[in-house]
Amino acid sequence: MKNNxxxxxxxxxxxxxxxxxxxxxxxxxxNTIESNRYVxxxxxxxxxxxxxxxxxxxxxxxxxxx
Amino acid sequence: xxxxxxxxxxxxxxxYFLVFVHIPFVLYxxxxxxxxxxxxxxxxxxxxxxxxxxxxxxxxxxxxxxxFSKEKxxxxxxxxxxxxxxxxxxxxxxxxxxxxxxxxxxxxxxxFLNLLVPLxxxxxxxxxxxxxxxxxxxx
Numbered sequence: 001m002k003n004n005x006x007x008x009x010x011x012x013x014x015x016x017x018x019x020x021x022x023x024x025x026x027x028x029x030x031n032t033i034e035s036n037r038y039v040x041x042x043x044x045x046x047x048x049x050x051x052x053x054x055x056x057x058x059x060x061x062x063x064x065x066x
Numbered sequence: 067x068x069x070x071x072x073x074x075x076x077x078x079x080x081x082y083f084l085v086f087v088h089i090p091f092v093l094y095x096x097x098x099x100x101x102x103x104x105x106x107x108x109x110x111x112x113x114x115x116x117x118x119x120x121x122x123x124x125x126x127x128x129x130x131x132x133x134f135s136k137e138k139x140x141x142x143x144x145x146x147x148x149x150x151x152x153x154x155x156x157x158x159x160x161x162x163x164x165x166x167x168x169x170x171x172x173x174x175x176x177x178f179l180n181l182l183v184p185l186x187x188x189x190x191x192x193x194x195x196x197x198x199x200x201x202x203x204x205x
Contacts, residue, residue: 025141028199
């Protein structure tokens with residue numbers, strides 16, 4: 001699964017730490033999601049989407065391998 | 067997602083403390099009696115058994131609460147890491163167990179190994195993964 005959290009963060013001008021605090025996870029978790037080393041649960045994906053005010057599909061997209 | 071019961075964050079340090087506290091006792095005892103002690107005094111709840119029991123319990127409880135205490139920020143990725151590490155620890159433990167069953171008949175030490183390996187391997191692997199994540203964030 002791919003994601004464009006890094007781009008969305010840049011648009012909204014917030015850091016990993018800000019995003020982490022907004023959804024109640026550690027900065028490490030945001031970092032691992034951004035670098036595609038961890039696939040978040042649906043709950044966490046929805047929370048991230050809510051912070052950016054966009055539907056989940058615009059932030060997370062399926063990969064060819066999925 | 068509601069995680070299973072975990073000890074509070076500070077329990078990790080209490081756990082490490084208990085493990086380190088038991089080391090000088092065991093070393094002192096070994097100095098005093100040699101590695102296997104005096105086997106003339108057999109039976110349950112004799113001096114040797116009580117000493118072995120108390121130091122082993124100290125170590126096992128220390129490792130247990132160090133392994134199963136919360137992180138500062140407990141989130142789903144940590145839960146995932148914990149489960150992964152636990153699976154690895156069980157694999158490694160059974161590997162050791164099978165090897166020692168085949169190549170050794172020393173059941174007392176096999177039991178001891180079985181007590182130590184899962185928790186120690188779990189702690190090392192879990193801490194290593196967290197360390198890796200922390201290092202990546204600094205880059």
